[in-house]
Amino acid sequence: MLQRYDAVIVGAGGAGLMAALNLSAQARVAVISKLYPVRSHTGAAQGGIGAALGNLEEDHWEWHMFYTIKGGDYLADQDAVEILCREAIETVYELEHWGLPFSRTPDGKIALRPFGGHTREFGKAPVRRSCYAADRTGHMILQTLYQQCIKNEVHFYDEFHVLDLLIESGRTAGVVAISLATGELYTFHAKAVIFATGGCGRIYRVSSNALALTGDGMAVALRRGVPLEDMEFFQFHPTGIYKLGILLSEAARGEGGILRNRAGERFMERYAPTLLDLAPRDMVSRAIYREVEEGRGVGGKDYVHLDLTHLGREVLDQKLPDITDFVRTYMGIEPAKDLIPIQPTAHYAMGGIPTDNDGRVVMDEKNTPLAGFYAAGECACVSVHGANRLGTNSLVDILVFGRRGARHAAKFVRENDWALLPANPDERAQQLVAERKNAQGNERQGDVRDLLRNEMMAKASVFRDAGRLAQMRETLKEVRARYNGIKLEDRSVRYNTELLELIELGGMIDIAETLVEGALARQESRGAHSREDFPKRNDAQWLKHTLAYQTPQGIQLKYKPVTITKFEPKERKY
Amino acid sequence: MKVTLKIKRFNPEKDEKPWWAEYAVEAEPTDRLLDALNAVKWYQDGTLSYRRSCAHGICGSDAMLINGSNALACKALLKNLGDTITVEPMRGFRVVKDLMVDLEPFFDKYKQVKPYFITYSVTPEKERLQSPPERERFDDTTKCILCGACTTSCPSFWANPEYVGPAAIVNAHRFIFDSRDEGREERLEILNHRDGVWRCRTIFNCVEACPRGINVTRAIGEVKQALMYRKL
Numbered sequence: 011m012l013q014r015y016d017a018v019i020v021g022a023g024g025a026g027l028m029a030a031l032n033l034s035a036q037a038r039v040a041v042i043s044k045l046y047p048v049r050s051h052t053g054a055a056q057g058g059i060g061a062a063l064g065n066l067e068e069d070h071w072e073w074h075m076f077y078t079i080k081g082g083d084y085l086a087d088q089d090a091v092e093i094l095c096r097e098a099i100e101t102v103y104e105l106e107h108w109g110l111p112f113s114r115t116p117d118g119k120i121a122l123r124p125f126g127g128h129t130r131e132f133g134k135a136p137v138r139r140s141c142y143a144a145d146r147t148g149h150m151i152l153q154t155l156y157q158q159c160i161k162n163e164v165h166f167y168d169e170f171h172v173l174d175l176l177i178e179s180g181r182t183a184g185v186v187a188i189s190l191a192t193g194e195l196y197t198f199h200a201k202a203v204i205f206a207t208g209g210c211g212r213i214y215r216v217s218s219n220a221l222a223l224t225g226d227g228m229a230v231a232l233r234r235g236v237p238l239e240d241m242e243f244f245q246f247h248p249t250g251i252y253k254l255g256i257l258l259s260e261a262a263r264g265e266g267g268i269l270r271n272r273a274g275e276r277f278m279e280r281y282a283p284t285l286l287d288l289a290p291r292d293m294v295s296r297a298i299y300r301e302v303e304e305g306r307g308v309g310g311k312d313y314v315h316l317d318l319t320h321l322g323r324e325v326l327d328q329k330l331p332d333i334t335d336f337v338r339t340y341m342g343i344e345p346a347k348d349l350i351p352i353q354p355t356a357h358y359a360m361g362g363i364p365t366d367n368d369g370r371v372v373m374d375e376k377n378t379p380l381a382g383f384y385a386a387g388e389c390a391c392v393s394v395h396g397a398n399r400l401g402t403n404s405l406v407d408i409l410v411f412g413r414r415g416a417r418h419a420a421k422f423v424r425e426n427d428w429a430l431l432p433a434n435p436d437e438r439a440q441q442l443v444a445e446r447k448n449a450q451g452n453e454r455q456g457d458v459r460d461l462l463r464n465e466m467m468a469k470a471s472v473f474r475d476a477g478r479l480a481q482m483r484e485t486l487k488e489v490r491a492r493y494n495g496i497k498l499e500d501r502s503v504r505y506n507t508e509l510l511e512l513i514e515l516g517g518m519i520d521i522a523e524t525l526v527e528g529a530l531a532r533q534e535s536r537g538a539h540s541r542e543d544f545p546k547r548n549d550a551q552w553l554k555h556t557l558a559y560q561t562p563q564g565i566q567l568k569y570k571p572v573t574i575t576k577f578e579p580k581e582r583k584y
Numbered sequence: 585m586k587v588t589l590k591i592k593r594f595n596p597e598k599d600e601k602p603w604w605a606e607y608a609v610e611a612e613p614t615d616r617l618l619d620a621l622n623a624v625k626w627y628q629d630g631t632l633s634y635r636r637s638c639a640h641g642i643c644g645s646d647a648m649l650i651n652g653s654n655a656l657a658c659k660a661l662l663k664n665l666g667d668t669i670t671v672e673p674m675r676g677f678r679v680v681k682d683l684m685v686d687l688e689p690f691f692d693k694y695k696q697v698k699p700y701f702i703t704y705s706v707t708p709e710k711e712r713l714q715s716p717p718e719r720e721r722f723d724d725t726t727k728c729i730l731c732g733a734c735t736t737s738c739p740s741f742w743a744n745p746e747y748v749g750p751a752a753i754v755n756a757h758r759f760i761f762d763s764r765d766e767g768r769e770e771r772l773e774i775l776n777h778r779d780g781v782w783r784c785r786t787i788f789n790c791v792e793a794c795p796r797g798i799n800v801t802r803a804i805g806e807v808k809q810a811l812m813y814r815k816l
């Protein structure tokens with residue numbers, strides 16, 4: 011099947027829908043998504059979207075900018091962060107104008123709450139900067155954007171899974187996707203392609219991410235010669251429900267929740283004396299790992315407690331109803347009187363497909379764009395989050411850069427014709443499917459996936475060192491070999507979810523390789539990348555972004571400089 | 585614990601009619617039914633087909649008929665489901681494979697009620713003001729995740745597939761009672777149609793089925809009331 015559009019957006023979470031809304035009035039656009047749009051993982055974001063509205067107390071986007079840069083351990087590109095924090099404000103108002111039901115202050119304005127790492131006046135105290143709709147802000151953002159897309163008659167291809175990106179003579183020519191319903195391959199011939207395919211948290215065993223977050227867009231781009239940037243920086247959120255990894259929002263600590271070890275001690279006093287439980291996520295996750303390592307986990311096990319008992323039932327039910335429900339449902343305990351067992355959970359990829367400030371995908375250390383290719387949201391790396399993302403900033407990122415990418419793409423499709431479609435455009439996608447269908451062997455998909463996820467958790471998660479990372483490199487070779495021996499059981503053409511899961515797993519192996527190679531090479535500790543054998547940040551050698559390329563000889567790394575504008579790197583203390 | 589899953593299977597490519605498959609799964613009592621389904625798919629039988637994504641009750645992918653009642657597989661814990669668990673697709677939509685149904689008619693109904701913010705007045709520079717009580721007025725119906733559990737548990741919908749169904753009405757309610765919205769009359773007009781809100785016979789299955797705890801029947805009742813007062 012051949013379809014032709016001005017632009018094709020892949021992914022229908024916040025970034026994809028925001029791009030669709032900003033592009034659909036000016037160009038013929040299709041959105042293809044492997045899920046129904048309202049199933050996207052933006053809907054799982056809980057606590058809020060950061061914007062310096064100053065509705066309750068003084069706040070400035072410059073403060074937001076500074077703490078985003080500091081939170082990211084100075085690896086973020088500061089020009090991009092400035093855009094993020096300035097445009098956050100108009101973006102929140104735009105959402106409100108589209109009907110988003112924000113919680114309200116007594117005088118009817120958008121309500122704000124404190125969040126991890128967000129402070130005022132250079133670190134004096136936490137500031138209320140997170141605009142929220144109870145603890146389902148992401149759900150409301152996703153719903154609101156989808157509603158507006160319906161209003162604007164955006165053209166969706168639901169349950170279409172992207173398999174390949176088409177590049178012809180240095181220009182983007184479209185994408186190839188498979189329809190879940192029919193098993194047919196569709197070639198979308200397009201002048202511009204925007205990837206908004208989300209994260210890849212499912213490469214780890216314990217993750218807050220949806221099962222669908224397998225990094226498809228990142229893997230597709232990587233295989234076509236596009237590098238992935240800063241993949242070694244992967245955020246572990248401190249408060250996942252023990253064993254399940256389901257997220258309990260930082261809003262719980264924003265509303266006053268406290269972390270306690272087996273002795274009941276508020277241990278964050280020792281790690282971040284000023285911000286305490288609202289220190290940035292990388293620091294809190296490391297603190298929990300340390301407590302556990304030193305025998306202060308609850309019952310000697312690998313978890314600590316989140317204490318919400320002092321907040322009272324009313325605050326829990328009104329401000330944190332969803333996470334209260336999660337705790338009741340999955341733990342069978344009552345957060346108003348019981349302590350909640352939590353452990354860090356794989357949450358967010360700071361890295362991704364490298365882009366400039368207009369969402370254009372760039373191919374090298376000189377920021378050379380690949381004409382017609384854009385990326386936004388978690389699958390992209392602008393970089394606004396640097397080495398560690400602050401809470402609430404992912405929602406800002408998807409909207410601000412989803413929109414900027416779309417605006418640039420609108421201009422691009424106006425000024426350019428379609429690139430020639432390559433001969434046999436779906437050849438590679440056909441081959442990818444055929445390889446999986448024809449593979450012979452005795453391996454079970456579940457076992458191979460477990461091996462990847464368990465070992466990534468053990469060897470490349472919160473704390474790392476050369477020994478374990480080198481072991482992980484070897485493990486990945488084994489994973490790949492065994493992957494090729496997985497025999498597909500489902501031979502049907504229509505609704506073959508097993509085939510798609512297998513293709514997803516292949517992508518996750520590619521992504522894990524970039525993460526491990528980047529982490530092995532980076533001999534320093536910065537943000538979420540914490541090397542026990544190199545415990546200090548090393549700006550002289552490592553204040554630079556990693557670019558990982560997939561080549562026949564394996565992953566090759568290049569580096570590009572960090573853009574510093576207003577804030578010189580300093581030691582990061584809270 | 586050991587549980588037996590009795591799953592209604594149907595692959596239109598090869599089956600003439602649905603059949604029951606049984607799988608024994610070793611699991612923890614606190615595991616979700618979704619974990620057990622994944623255990624089957626990943627380690628026993630890769631052909632088992634169902635939708636899932638977030639695995640914690642927020643994306644709405646895995647609504648299905650569990651021991652005879654609609655629920656999300658990721659919010660149903662094994663310890664509450666007994667030793668033998670029957671799992672079937674939601675009723676009222678065409679089964680496309682195993683536990684997956686054709687959702688196109690479901691989303692078509694949703695789109696009928698203009699489920700988006702409508703205003704005709706000038707947009708302010710900053711936010712439109714809304715008091716906490718005004719915001720609270722429609723809070724319950726903002727929780728909807730469009731999983732389909734309510735609509736496919738509704739006998740009125742089974743009897744009349746043209747009925748717009750509880751999920752669509754919930755999403756109309758979310759805007760009808762939003763103090764900022766100006767599309768109230770247009771939506772009420774749509775729901776006043778013979779396949780609109782009056783098909784509801786207050787059977788309350790939808791309330792029981794809703795994994796988000798929305799009082800669906802009350803929301804439908806409030807829309808009915810709004811229509812009656814409008815006529816007076």
